[in-house]
Amino acid sequence: MSQKDMVCIVCPMSCKVSFDINPDGSITKVEGHSCPRGENYVRKEMTNPTRMLTSTIKIEGAFYDRLPVITSADIPKSKIFDVMKEINNTVVKAPVKLKDVLIENVCGLGVNIIASRSMKAVEDK
Numbered sequence: 452m453s454q455k456d457m458v459c460i461v462c463p464m465s466c467k468v469s470f471d472i473n474p475d476g477s478i479t480k481v482e483g484h485s486c487p488r489g490e491n492y493v494r495k496e497m498t499n500p501t502r503m504l505t506s507t508i509k510i511e512g513a514f515y516d517r518l519p520v521i522t523s524a525d526i527p528k529s530k531i532f533d534v535m536k537e538i539n540n541t542v543v544k545a546p547v548k549l550k551d552v553l554i555e556n557v558c559g560l561g562v563n564i565i566a567s568r569s570m571k572a573v574e575d576k
């Protein structure tokens with residue numbers, strides 16, 4: 452059995468959560484969290500860590516060259532580079548509306564890449 456500490460990043464309180472990892476991989480003696488989300492975070496982080504991904508995607512025909520995007524749900528941490536590769540290989544065309552789906556089912560994860568803002572088309576760009 453080993454003891455481990457982790458900072459919960461679910462909210463700005465940043466609780467330091469301590470727990471034991473047993474030889475069979477189970478987690479016990481979870482302490483230091485101020486709410487149940489802290490324990491859930493630790494258990495998920497130790498088994499299948501996931502993150503929401505924010506980035507930008509190339510856009511043509513808009514005032515700006517890149518458009519802010521976000522995943523529609525959290526994705527496995529291990530897939531972040533694969534998803535970034537797909538985002539970097541994609542070019543969208545203006546106009547785009549907030550929450551438009553720009554890449555459907557990215558990397559087969561069942562998650563979409565969506566626009567996190569609207570962007571109008573401009574002439575002569």
Ligand code: SF4
Binds near residue numbers: 463466486487488489
């Ligand atoms: S344990 Fe609860 S209160 Fe503490 S950082 Fe996590 S979510 Fe916030």
